Amino acid sequence: EVQVLESGGGLVQPGGSLRLSCAASGFTFRSYAMSWVRQAPGKGLEYVSAISGGGGSTYYADSVKGRFTISRDSSKNTLYLQMNSLRAEDTAIYYCAKPGSSISFNTQGYYFDYWGQGTLVTVSS
């Protein structure tokens, strides 16, 4: 059974840092480009970051570029999101999402077939 489970969220002050983790199981993790999608309270979905299966290619939305770093450890089947210089507008539930096929994250047809339960990040003083 495919599972993705996020952790690491919490309350942090503006300017602070947090590292999110996503533990994956039930599929060949290293074969899949993985993504982070966030949802601000009461708002829609925003595609934040992605990383290739091998870890050599990454993507960041303009809203987080230069502040967030995505990485993965295939020996641990875990995806990470290091978040620095956090702002109030980063407050959101962060979801780890797996695509339906083992294609590159920027290839047409990249849909999300499994999502974690999400982890809440609150940036506030």
Add this chain to the structure above:
Amino acid sequence: DIQMTQSPSSVSASVGDRVTITCRASQGFSSWLAWYQQKPGKAPKLLIYAASSLQSGVPSRFSGSGSGTDFTLTISSLQPEDFATYYCQQANTFPWTFGQGTKVEIK
């Protein structure tokens, strides 16, 4: 980036009703579109991909259609468990973008 605009933003319907949600893209494309269902406090769930392909395990009352700039999600006979928020996502032009959501509420 391609902008996805859903309409309506919310719809009130009764059990058994037919419900149609529209997603309009700022640029046309063939069929690289998905629909997700999200219930309160839960993660989104993939319903439809490639505009009209039903994800495994999703009831057949859900269907999708469209190409170009206009896509639709139809629920043929609304069930109590279908009250949720629905999002479209384009997977044609990177970066992927989502619609703002349509909330299906009980009438």
